[in-house]
Amino acid sequence: MIINRKYNIIMRIFIHPNPLRYFLLSVTIAIVTFGLIFSSCTDYEQESVPVPDRTAVIYLNFKTGASSKPAAEMNTSQSAETRAPMLHAIDENGINTVDVLSFKVDPADPTNIKKGTFFYRAQGTYNAGTQTVRVQLLGASEHQTLVILANVREQVNTLAAALGEQKEMVMSRLLLPVTSDGMPDLTNGMPMWGELPDQAINETYAQSSITAPTVTMIRSLVKITYKEHIPQLLSPDGGNLWYNGIKFLVYNHRSKGCITPNNFQVIPLSVSTPTIPIGATGIQGVHHTLLDHSALTGSGGEESFYMFEADNSKVNSGSALDATCLVVQFLGGPASGWHRLDFRDYMQPPGSGFMDLLRGYHYVIEPKEWDGSMGAATPEEALKGKYTLKCKIVPWNEVQGEVKVDGNKRLKVDKRIFSFPGDPNVTGETGGTQTLTLSTENTGGWRIDGKPDWVTLSQNSGTDGTPATVTLTVGVEPRTYRPYGSNESRGR
Secondary structure, eight states: OOOSSOEEEEEEEEEEOSTTOEEEEEEEEEOOOOOOOOOOOOOOOOSSOOOOOEEEEEEEEEOOSOEEOOOTTOOTTSOTTOOOOBSSOOOTTOOSOEEEEEEEOOTTSTTOTTOOEEEEEEEEEEETTTTEEEEEEOOOSSOEEEEEEESOHHHHHTOOOOTTOBHHHHHHTOEEEBOTTSSBOOTTOOOEEEEEEEEOOOTTTTOSTTTOOEEEEEESSEEEEEEOOSSOOBOTTOOBOOOSEEEEEEESOBSEEESSOSSEETTTTEESSOOOOTTOBOOTTOEEEEEEEEOOOSSSOEEEEEEOOBOGGGGGGSOGGGSOEEEEEEESSTTOSEEEEESBOTTSOTTOOBOOBOTTEEEEEEEEEOOSOOOBSSHHHHHTTSSBOEEEEEEEEGGGSEEEETTTEEEEESOSEEEEESOTTSTTOOOEEEEEEEEEOSTTOEEEEOOOTTEEESOSEEOTTSOEEEEEEEOSOOSOOOBTTOOOOOOO
């Protein structure tokens, strides 16, 4: 890597081994960072929970964009900045309260998200203008893991963590309930979590913008958007799927959710499996009305809502009646019955291909096929799978859209993974053209490195302050094969 005050974008190529035959082009952001190691100076051996004694500054890194995650049917033309009207209006980036929980790390496994012992709690003061938190911390001879929590003060106040209690046990009690409409309680704002592992806290820790650490804040919820087909969806005989409104029911939703995950991956800033609290799965077939009536007409509108994570993949070896799914009624028009919408790969056989719903992900559902039928007479009949709409499910990983580095400067990209149609092992098949939009506040601009010969770029560098759109064109077949999902390291 060349250290020249520029952001480097490193492109890596993966071949997705599934029947859909996609080129997958992953864009990994490599950032030059500088770290300082501090020695601890104070040892606290108190029996009661200690009180913090020094002020520190922590930068909060909020993910306002979205980036793609490989899915069964990737809509690569879809904008990564998908926005839709919300059923419950909420500022997804709003910070009302900040709480910090400190845990002494396990010296043998200091970065393990489940390990550590409770040390103390502190309340932070958030500055929206600088996106910083001022918080009183406490030094110790042992390193600490700092858990940053936003908009969940009520839950933290009732946590009753004891000095020396195991971190996993403390985190398991940080839960959010649902409201009467089946959606998470967002009265106090969007719940968020971030973590700074293995920190050496001393008298000089985080005292300036140079030494202040940056924490990635991850929303604790799943975002769902129903996106109408453009133009209106047609049946095989040419009938229009028009309607005067739409009603949404959610079946088998989780009745509560964990504020913090138990399986976070630093690379690529995501979770791999859902964190489901004990007792969160309801009785089979129980549903809530998400939206009693929306004025959608089938001509391109959107509706969005939030839910807790769901472990839907277990349904692949069980009953589809247990899956978290949507059942919708089109009010008026030729399909005015009930229809089931699943979070699954519709290219797979019926009853299979179900996907987990993960925190920090935005799932966009777009109807793909309509058989022309009116639908089921009752939602329970639709739940049994007799009347379904085949859909395109596009999950965007919302925690990868923006990278913030020391000094509060940003490099923003609208996508991290590109899906190109075609088989790279078949001569003559090419992936076509797609675009990457990026911008940076960093003096010195940006540069793209590591591009393979068979990918052509419209430009490979740019300046700060001016957004750029880079066109990527895939040509001849790649010469390497690597299954998607293999571990990759990110340059620093």
